[in-house]
Amino acid sequence: MDIIDRQNAIELGEAEALDLPKFDTYAICNLRGGIGKTTLSFNLAYYADRIIVADTCPQCNLTWFFDHDYLSHVSVSVYDMLLPHFVPGLGFATRVSRSISATNQYFEGKNAFFLPSDNQLYILPSQITTAIVQAERMTGSQQTRILDSMLFSLRDELRRELSETKTERCLIDTSPFFSGATHLAWHACDALIVPVRTDQQSINSLTLLLRMLSDPSSEFRKICPSNGHTPKIQMIVLTHCGWSTVKNARNVPNKQTKIYIEKTLDIIRQNIVHFTTDNPDNHILLLDDFLGTGRISSAKSKPIALLNVGEGMTINRVRTEVNSSVEKVKRQLKYISDSIWWEREAKIGLPVE
Ligand SMILES: Nc1ncnc2c1ncn2[C@@H]1O[C@H](COP(=O)(O)OP(=O)(O)O)[C@@H](O)[C@H]1O
Ligand SMILES: [Mg+2]
Structure with a gap:
């Protein structure tokens, strides 16, 4: 299997870079909790530079990783930044x-940098719905202008934050449900990174996510901005992968992992128009089960x-101890990071050495 060969090459530090287009802003998203969205956001943040990581999940787990005392430190959050776009009369935030x-x-x-979340984001979906219903009562260009400013509110706020902090790339961690800030994150990002855990519920969530992207009557597509923006999927990261423990079979995925690689690949093949290239093998990377390493990383908030x-x-x-596979996991994470961002030289048009 090509994908397994590539994972082995990644482990040895010999894998060639994936042939993917590169973007500035990604939302890390799947419509399910507990699959590794926040863990991936936190770790990819460490490998990048000049970055803003936005926490748009009302559970605030990513915010906690960055600041254990955020409840006492944080006064302005992503919620405060977005609300003026939906409730008239509120002042806009700067430098959040x-x-x-x-x-x-x-x-x-x-x-x-990070943009802190706030559990008020739980009520944002109903505030957005109310505002959109009102906007839909308007007609013509006024309606288009107001809907666009709402749907692109997070995108526009992120652009302002990037310019104020002189940074150039952005990762958005999202909630396990679609409405509210996740909906805005799909409009704010250039492409999606979708963690899928090796279990059937995660596959079901992936199928649901693809339906949201493709079905014109879905919650995402039924209210379209004027330019029809729909993000493509850059990558599916299959999380919690395990490897065979049979002697001399070190680099063979275990049965469960093998099943979910196949299922994920089938789904990618059937939905390739929603991916950023037309080669299915480009869009799946594996991330091992972190075991004790993950527990220590979380407990210490240490990448x-x-x-x-x-x-x-x-x-x-x-x-609990950091287990011996930590070096392998580091290479997997670094490879994911290298596969999504511009090299600075490439971006500004200088020759790459
Ligand atoms: N690849 C992995 N291997 C093992 N545990 C993981 C992995 N990714 C995440 N976890 C653990 O799974 C739990 C949920 O992860 P989290 O990133 O918070 O998920 P989400 O943001 O999707 O809800 C956490 O306890 C985290 O430490
Ligand atoms: Mg999370």
């Missing part, structure tokens, strides 16, 4: 991004890139 290194020591020296084998701590009274 916060430097990650101010509240997470592991990001010291990084030019990286996996900075963890070393044997580093340990006691979590819930259980001694």
Whole structure:
């Protein structure tokens, strides 16, 4: 299987870069919780530079990774930034991004910012719906202008934040449900990164997501902006992958992983028009089950890139250690990061060495 060969090459640091177009803004999205959206957002943030990472999930897990005390620090959130677009009379926010290194020591020296979330985002969907119903009562160009300004509110706010912080790329972590900020994230991003866990529920969520993208009567497509913007999928990241433990079979996926690689590939083949290239093999990358490494990374809010084998701590009274596959996982994460961003030289038109 080509995909497995590539994963082995990634592990050895010998994989050729994927032939993918590159974009500035990605939403990390699938319509299910507990599959690795926030973990991936946090770790990809570490590999990038000049980046803003926006937390648009009302659960605020990503915000917590960046700032454990956000409840006392954060006064202006993504919610405050978006609300004036839907409720008339409120002042617009500026410079909502916060430097990650101010509240997470592991990001010291990084030019990286985060946009904090807020559990008020749970009520944003109904505020958006009310505002859209009112806009639909208008006619002609006024209706188009107001709907566009609502649907592109997050995109426009992110552009302003990027310019104010002199950064150039953006990752948006999203909630497990579609309405509200996730809907706006689809309009704000150039492309989607879709984590799929190796289980049937995640496959079902992927199918639902593709239906949202393709069906003209879906919640996403039925209210269109004037330019008809629909993001494509850059990549499916199959998370929680496991490998065979049979002797001499080190680089063979276990049965469950194999099944979900096949299922995911089938879905990609059938929906290739929704991907950023026409080669299905380009759009699936595997991420191992992190095991103890993941638990330590979360407990310390420390990017996996900075963890070393044997580093340990006691979590819930259980001694936990960074396992020996951490180097493999680091390479997988770095490869995902390398597959989505412009090289600076390529972007500004300089020859790449
Ligand atoms: N590749 C992985 N291997 C093992 N555990 C993972 C992996 N990705 C995420 N997790 C764990 O799964 C749980 C849910 O992950 P999270 O990133 O919060 O998901 P989501 O944002 O999709 O709800 C967390 O406990 C996280 O540590
Ligand atoms: Mg999450």
